[in-house]
Amino acid sequence: MAFRNEEDKKAYWRENLALLAKLLVVWFIVSFGAGIIFVDILNEIQFFGFKLGFWFAQQGAIYVFVALIFVYMAKMNAMDKRYGVDEE
Structure with missing residues (x-):
């Protein structure tokens, strides 16, 4: 599990x-932007009975963060295979 060369x-x-x-x-953008900066604009939209800005500040940012973990995992697995440093 080593790189082929320094490049x-x-x-x-x-x-x-x-x-x-x-x-x-x-x-x-999701946590700070949607939860703090654009909260007034987003609060005009209802999402499952809650104001969208409030929802992003309380739950949406967490969901996005968890999704980003899975995106990172998938992208890194693909990158590891491309460079020949995967664990499989």
């Missing part, structure tokens, strides 16, 4: 950091 190692970490940055931006 693959650098490319792997570059892709990993890019993926992390994208997922953190999504997490920030």
Whole structure:
């Protein structure tokens, strides 16, 4: 389970950091943006009987965070296979 060369190692970490940055931006937008910044706008929309801004602040951000964990896992498994460092 080693990289073929130093260039693959650098490319792997570059892709990993890019993926992390994208997922953190999504997490920030959902948790901070939807739960705090845009809460007044989102509260005009009802979701399961709750104001959408309130729902994002209380539950929606957590659901998105859990979904991001699974997205990261799937993307990293694919990246590991592409670079030949998977565990299988």
